[in-house]
């Protein structure tokens with residue numbers, strides 16, 4: 746599948762967030778804060794998938 750620059754930007758933005766939250770979860774493993782971070786990372790992953798598929802549906806360059 747071909748993707749445009751905007752697709753890459755959306756993706757890398759989310760991935761940066763997810764990486765940050767997972768790093769936090771790892772560092773504070775076993776704490777409530779780590780759990781919250783991990784849940785947020787999963788949520789962000791889900792939102793990323795949604796945002797990207799919505800983008801592909803609308804975008805002329807992607808597909």
Ligand SMILES: [Zn+2]
Nearest residue numbers: 749752804807
């Ligand atoms: Zn696109």
